[in-house]
Each structure stands twice: as C-alpha cells, then as structure tokens.
Amino acid sequence: MLKVSFFGEAGIDTGALRKEFLTEMVAGIETRFFEGPPHQKSPRYSLTDFDSGLFRTVGEILAVSLAQGGPAPTFFSQWAYSYLCNGQINPTQLDKNTVADSQLRLLIDQVESSTEQSLQGLTDEILNCGFTGAISVQNKEPIVRAITLHAVLRLQPILEQLKEGLQLYGLHLLIKQYPEICQPLFVLGGDVKVNAEFVMASIHPQLSEKGTSKHQVELDLVNFIQDLLYESEEGPEHLADEDGPRSITPARFLQWITGQGHVPLLPSEKKDFAVVVKFNHNCEADFGNHSICYPVVSSCAKTIVLPVKHMKSYSQFRMVLLEAFHLGQEFNNV
Numbered sequence: 001m002l003k004v005s006f007f008g009e010a011g012i013d014t015g016a017l018r019k020e021f022l023t024e025m026v027a028g029i030e031t032r033f034f035e036g037p038p039h040q041k042s043p044r045y046s047l048t049d050f051d052s053g054l055f056r057t058v059g060e061i062l063a064v065s066l067a068q069g070g071p072a073p074t075f076f077s078q079w080a081y082s083y084l085c086n087g088q089i090n091p092t093q094l095d096k097n098t099v100a101d102s103q104l105r106l107l108i109d110q111v112e113s114s115t116e117q118s119l120q121g122l123t124d125e126i127l128n129c130g131f132t133g134a135i136s137v138q139n140k141e142p143i144v145r146a147i148t149l150h151a152v153l154r155l156q157p158i159l160e161q162l163k164e165g166l167q168l169y170g171l172h173l174l175i176k177q178y179p180e181i182c183q184p185l186f187v188l189g190g191d192v193k194v195n196a197e198f199v200m201a202s203i204h205p206q207l208s209e210k211g212t213s214k215h216q217v218e219l220d221l222v223n224f225i226q227d228l229l230y231e232s233e234e235g236p237e238h239l240a241d242e243d244g245p246r247s248i249t250p251a252r253f254l255q256w257i258t259g260q261g262h263v264p265l266l267p268s269e270k271k272d273f274a275v276v277v278k279f280n281h282n283c284e285a286d287f288g289n290h291s292i293c294y295p296v297v298s299s300c301a302k303t304i305v306l307p308v309k310h311m312k313s314y315s316q317f318r319m320v321l322l323e324a325f326h327l328g329q330e331f332n333n334v
Ligand SMILES: [Zn+2]
Pocket: 283, 284, 287, 290, 291, 292, 293, 294, 307, 309, 310
C-alpha cells in the first residue's frame, strides 16, 4: 500500500491523498514522457531518457497507479497499446496521423505542400528518415510513408522498456492475455470519461424529509449542481475566473470534492463511489451574523456541505460555488 503525506499539509492518508498523488503523477508522466494529440499519444522519442531507464520507471508508476485504484493512463494511441499487448507493429495500421513528433509532423506537411525545388531543400531530413528513392514530387507518397515509419519504428526500444516496467504486479501479463478487457485502461473508450452525467449519478444528496420546505430547497440545489455541470461541459472557458488558474469541468469538480478526477477502476470502488452532498440550513450557528460563507469540502469523506442561505438563486449558487472551487485549487486538502 502506497502511503502519501504532502509536505506541510495536515493530511492523514485514508486514500484521498494517495489518489491525489497518483493523479498528479500520471498527469506529469503524460506531459513529460508522451506527445501527440490528446488521448492518442506516443512516447516522446528520447534516447537520453531511454539510456537512463526512465521509461521502465514510467511503466512501473503506471502499474502502481492501476493496481492502487489510481487514474488509468488513458492517453495511449491504439498502435502503441497494441504494441504493448503483442509486441508487433502493423504497418498497414499506420498513417501520417500516427506521427506524434512535432518536427516530423512538420516535415510531412512541408513535403506534402512542396514544389520540386522546395523538396530538394528537404533532402537531408528525408534521407535521415531512411527514404532511399529519388527525391522528387512524384514520390511524395512514399516519402511521407518513410517518415511515418521512421517516426513509429524508432519508438520500439522505448516501448520495450516501458513494457519491462509494466511487468510490476504482473500487469504486462494481464495485458497480453486480455488485450481487449484491458484496453479501456490505456486507450480512451466512451465510458471512461468523467462527464456531467457520471458526476450526477455519483451524487448522493442527504435530503430532508419529503414535503418539508427544506426538502424543496435542497432539490433546487441539486438541480443547480446539475445545471452548472452541464454548463461547464459545454464551454468551460466562460466559467473561468479572470485570474483564476483553472476553469471548472465535471472532472475537476469531482477531483475537488474527492481528490480524484477519474472514474474509479476497481469494481469494489465503483460500487461504493459516492459524493455526499449535505445542506447547511443554519450557518449562523457556525459563523454568527455574516453575509457570505462557502461550501465546505472534505475530500477524505468525499463530502461537500452547501450553505443554503447563500445559494437561493442559480446565479448566487454559481457565484459562491465557483469562488469556493477556485479557492480550493489553491488551498487543497486539509
Ligand atoms: Zn453562511
């Protein structure tokens, strides 16, 4: 079991900190060691990192995250995942969109839009990719093909090293045996994404007795949450603070309250996964006479307490909740 304590933060690891740690770790790995369009990434080509054995470490950390119920590395491209499963690259599945390296992508664009003369200027770069035919505009297609294969095939030893790391906990054996079952852990499929619908299904409001006026107010607030989540899905940009670091999305809303922004992977966790919404109808009791207070989030208990009095309309709710959310991005987890 991985135990985590953040420096300078009073947190007792009941799982929320561990998840937050793994969430940050996996996100950091994605930006540092992978490149390409979102959810279709390939390892970043670096023989320096390869020589230091860093891709083995990457594989080990991904295995730890998967084994400990952390986020799944759902950023792999299909071809890279297939290679991890069966050790083969199927050249017929590769096209120029498989190329993740930005310089080689640029080279492909330059070749495709080249004239006979400008193509000659690219000779060195084309030869470096292993193309051995005549460099002329008639050969644009085989030239692009050579660049594509070069970009992909040179990643083979790096993927091999990653595979070694995945052997931790026998994960690689599982992938090899059950490539289709494991695929959603590495390649984004429709059901892994945290959207407004998923968050709403995870919310368990602690409602007052039916028929009371409190009950009605609480239902309104649940509807406000739903409205805000759908609004954030449509266009997160306009929900951003002027100077706020991150705008709200369903995944970040979930992460704010639970310490994890991904769908739980372990069946046992999926079953118990719930965000508890509580309602504070009497915040004067806590704060005396005051004009504003904010939702209280406890990520260990996966609970948010809403101060009902300050959230009477949707616009009030939205303002108070977003302010608390943006503050929560700065002062997290106590
Ligand atoms: Zn209050």
